[in-house]
Amino acid sequence: MSAAIRSPQPPLTRSVEDYLKSVFHLTSQGGFATTSDIAAMLEVAPPxxxxxxxxxxxxxxxxxxxxxxxQLTPQGRRAALQMIRRHRILESYLTSKLGFDWGDVHVEAERLEHAVSEKLIERMADALGEPRYDPHGAPIxxxxxxxxxxxxxxxxxxxVGGSVILQEVDDEHPERLHYLAEQGLTPGVRLRVIERQPFNGPTIVRRDDGTTRVVGQELGLLLFCRPTDGE
Structure with a gap:
């Protein structure tokens, strides 16, 4: 079993953990997190x-x-990654071992991640075989x-004309995840982009089984893909 990440001392409050996670997500592609961005993500007042x-x-x-x-310091990044690991292991355990729908586990994991011990998280990870990705395709x-x-x-x-593998989907809204599951747009599916309508119109994709799906721009911006041309 893997050794758990050590928590910074003194123990962080739930509020601090949530702020660190938000800064991590907002800066994951580089750059800085602004006060307004953090306020919008956490739904709190800028002051x-x-x-x-x-x-x-x-x-x-x-x-x-x-x-x-x-930006996060190295210490802040370690703390944020610890919380993200907790969250994604919990999501994985809830779906794989307890039969939860992938659309419902984000909220449950948000409730649990601040309360569970590192020992329990590592037991869960071990029982799952140290998964690399959570149910929504995000790396653990x-x-x-x-x-x-x-x-x-x-x-x-x-x-357009290229092939991609759907790697990760945004996990914030259960209704959206339920819809994606109904459409067969889940992590791991291979898609060919066959058309995109102009003026921010939808993208039309074809699955390996030959069926097509029409994906609006708003939803398409929340589906993260790995191009596979040349593989």
Missing amino acids: SVSGMMKRLSETGLIEHVPYRGV PTAAGEIEEAELVTLAEAD
């Missing part, structure tokens, strides 16, 4: 974000760059604090 950013900067978890935003950080970083494109931006 509350400013106060928390000052606190996190003082404790060495984030670095603030004037007029640009914030290792217990050592490493995470796979892949260059993905959204389906709405994939080249």
Whole structure:
């Protein structure tokens, strides 16, 4: 069984953990997280974000760059990855071992991730065979604090005429995930992009079984794909 990531001391509050996760997600492609972006993601007032950013900067978890935003320090990144590992292991366990629908596990994992012990998370990971991805295709950080970083494109931006594998889907909305499952648009499916309508119109894709799907731009921007041309 893998050794668990050690939590920063003193233990972090639930609020701090949520802020660190939000900064990680907002800066995962590089750059900085702004106060307004964090406020929108966490659905809190900007002044509350400013106060928390000052606190996190003082404790060495984030670095603030004037007029640009914030980034995680190495210590903050380790703490964020620990929480992301908890969340994604919980989602995987709920679907694989307890039969939860993939559209329902995000909310359940959000409730549980702050309460479970690292020992329990590592037992779950061991029982699952140390999965690399969660049910929505997102990479699961290792217990050592490493995470796979892949260059993905959204389906709405994939080249027309090219082939892709749907790698990861946004997991925030159960209704959207249920719809994607009904359409057979789940991680691992291979798609050929056959047409895209102009003026932000939908993308039309063909699955390996020959069936086609019409995916609106808003949804297509939430489906992350790996191009496979040349494989």
